[in-house]
Amino acid sequence: MITIARGPEHRFEFVNPAYQQLFPHRQLSIQLQREPGQSPRDSYFNFIYQQLRENGEPAGIMVFTFEVTELVKARQALEQVREASARALGDATAG
Numbered sequence: 001m002i003t004i005a006r007g008p009e010h011r012f013e014f015v016n017p018a019y020q021q022l023f024p025h026r027q028l029s030i031q032l033q034r035e036p037g038q039s040p041r042d043s044y045f046n047f048i049y050q051q052l053r054e055n056g057e058p059a060g061i062m063v064f065t066f067e068v069t070e071l072v073k074a075r076q077a078l079e080q081v082r083e084a085s086a087r088a089l090g091d092a093t094a095g
Helices: 017-021 069-094
Strands: 004-006 012-017 045-054 057-067
Touching: 004 017, 012 045
Parallel strands: none
Antiparallel strands: 004 012, 004 057, 045 057
């Protein structure tokens, strides 16, 4: 997703379709309804903000957004496995 905001008010000049779909009314909710009829679910994103310069002067902000939901879920699952393994190992050495 890509967005460009210009000027001191950071008014949106460009919003690509993926960003517009994510924030259809510019409501910054990060729960997404992926399919019609499904409940919204938590989603995770990385945002990169970069100054936009023209003729050597600040002209706005470019925003690049990447969904990382699956990465976060994988990390959470790995943490759960590590915690369960540590508990099991502790129980085995204690008995």
